[in-house]
Amino acid sequence: MGKIIAGKVSDITPGKMIKVSVDGRDILVANIDGEFFATDDSCTHSGASLSEGKLDGCVITCGWHAAEFDCKTGKLIKFPAKIRDLTSYKVSADSNDVFIEV
Template identity: 45%
Template sequence: MKMSKEIAVAKVSEIKPGEAKQVEVDGEPVAIFNVDGQFYAIHDTCTHSGASLAEGTVEDGAVTCPWHGAQFDLKTGKNLSMPAPAPVESYQLKIEGDVIKIVL
């Protein structure tokens, strides 16, 4: 069985509700979102042309890509609309006090 790894990526206090932040995890850009106090993490590169999804707008549990409007589910990374051809990876998070950790 593979051991899971936890990596501290941000502080709860630095991502306000309604905001997002790009962090780096093992060299990969990951977008952390705070939706009404609930945190989500997905890979930060839109599968269409590579926009940063942390710069997108969030509504109803999905982020809309800032460049051409593709939508991704924040929980699963599933691509919900064109022109995104594929999902983005989603990551499990663990909150410990003020620390947000990604579980790999």
Template identity: 40%
Template sequence: MTNFIKVATLDDVSEGEMYAIEVDGEPVCLTRVEGQIYAFTDNCTHISGPLNDGELEGCVVTCPWHGAQFDVRTGQVLRGPARQDLYTYPVKVEDNAIFISLPDEEYSE
């Protein structure tokens, strides 16, 4: 059974902006693209650059350190130097609350 944790409200996450949070010790970034909320690990898979400090254009986030790009909807690497996709979290919105599901214990980056 998947457990969802409340992490923010819809008012916290503006369209086209990134909202950094920490959930159970993990850095997570929330964003809203075309009205949809997405959640992904806030560390670039190249050398852990803080993605929330990067640029978001449409659904593409660019790491501020070395320019790696990812699709925030899927976590897919779009441009190196990163080679590993971002971990994306399942998101659920109820009323005004945003919930994400953390990975199982055996997940590790």
């Protein structure tokens, strides 16, 4: 496992989420009240990019079919069918850099 730079703290302001690509994987990084969290960016229902959806508090809503996930844990919150949770990643901030452990 290694750490990769996801971006600058100053670029991922509270309430914002971005998508980064790491080793062929798209990962969503969100800033919730100054804490950073990371999950897979692809919705487990139809593969939509979750970073193109909506972030409300710690809830990511998929823009395609409204599946809701907790960005802190990757757990599915709400959807009419049972779909897989998202993989979540450990995130740390050091100075002005945000790192994801993969």
